[in-house]
Amino acid sequence: MLELYHANHSTCSQKVRLCIAEKGLDFKGHLIDLGAKEQLDPYYMKINPNGVVPSLVHDDLVIIDSSVICEYLDEVFPESSLTPDNAYDRARMRQWMRYIEEVPTAAVRFPSFNMAFLPRFDGLDEESFIAEQADVRPLRKGFFRRMGPTGFTDEDIKESFDRITRTAERMEEALANGPWLLGDMYTLADVIVAPLIDRMVDLGMADLWEQSCPRVTDWYARIQARPAFAEAFYSGARLTEFLDIRPWSKHAHG
Numbered sequence: 001m002l003e004l005y006h007a008n009h010s011t012c013s014q015k016v017r018l019c020i021a022e023k024g025l026d027f028k029g030h031l032i033d034l035g036a037k038e039q040l041d042p043y044y045m046k047i048n049p050n051g052v053v054p055s056l057v058h059d060d061l062v063i064i065d066s067s068v069i070c071e072y073l074d075e076v077f078p079e080s081s082l083t084p085d086n087a088y089d090r091a092r093m094r095q096w097m098r099y100i101e102e103v104p105t106a107a108v109r110f111p112s113f114n115m116a117f118l119p120r121f122d123g124l125d126e127e128s129f130i131a132e133q134a135d136v137r138p139l140r141k142g143f144f145r146r147m148g149p150t151g152f153t154d155e156d157i158k159e160s161f162d163r164i165t166r167t168a169e170r171m172e173e174a175l176a177n178g179p180w181l182l183g184d185m186y187t188l189a190d191v192i193v194a195p196l197i198d199r200m201v202d203l204g205m206a207d208l209w210e211q212s213c214p215r216v217t218d219w220y221a222r223i224q225a226r227p228a229f230a231e232a233f234y235s236g237a238r239l240t241e242f243l244d245i246r247p248w249s250k251h252a253h254g
């Protein structure tokens with residue numbers, strides 16, 4: 001049996017849900033309440049010592065980290081494969097996966113917090129924020145300390161937008177040989193970048209690439225048209241469905 005510990009709106013969880021849906025697998029879901037810091041609860045930290053979602057439990061095996069989970073699932077359940085069968089193309093896919101982890105995955109967190117999650121910390125002064133929100137996180141202590149209770153600086157956000165635009169430009173180039181990032185085959189590279197593009201669209205930031213990267217816009221439309229997409233991005237999976245989206249600049253918050 002597959003059990004997935006996840007959160008509806010978490011892009012890392014969406015990566016795994018999209019992979020599961022593409023492969024037509026069944027899973028038992030356990031929703032983790034990130035706003036209530038359930039991911040830091042001792043019962044969950046035993047499953048995932050990084051204190052983040054998602055985590056997969058396959059029978060009695062625990063697998064953590066969204067990209068690793070996707071590769072594991074694709075290996076263990078080879079039907080509807082999302083991995084090329086020759087070594088060179090697998091290397092190309094993994095190059096994309098590493099790049100996606102390093103550049104857009106990290107970048108998307110900055111506007112997500114400034115524009116959607118900051119109200120979670122309303123009323124906390126710097127000291128309580130550090131103690132209650134930053135220092136308790138094994139993986140994101142530095143990120144939370146840098147953000148503070150009032151959000152990231154305009155400089156941080158602009159740098160993150162730049163990384164997202166550069167990602168779209170790199171995708172645009174690859175999609176010249178599309179329809180998918182690796183060419184004809186839809187792979188895990190497409191799966192794990194899709195939630196990041198979707199998040200930026202949800203935050204109203206698609207204009208970062210819409211003019212300059214039309215193939216990315218077409219690629220996103222093709223992904224959305226896949227039946228698996230609706231399964232992974234069910235109602236309640238997008239921030240705009242339950243949170244107010246605020247301007248990205250903290251100076252605009254008044």
Ligand SMILES: N[C@@H](CCC(=O)N[C@@H](CS)C(=O)NCC(=O)O)C(=O)O
Nearest residue numbers: 010011012052053054065066067140
């Ligand atoms: N590298 C990890 C990162 C997971 C991650 O950052 N998850 C976020 C949601 S997308 C989370 O659980 N955040 C909670 C927190 O920062 O405390 C993965 O890909 O699974």
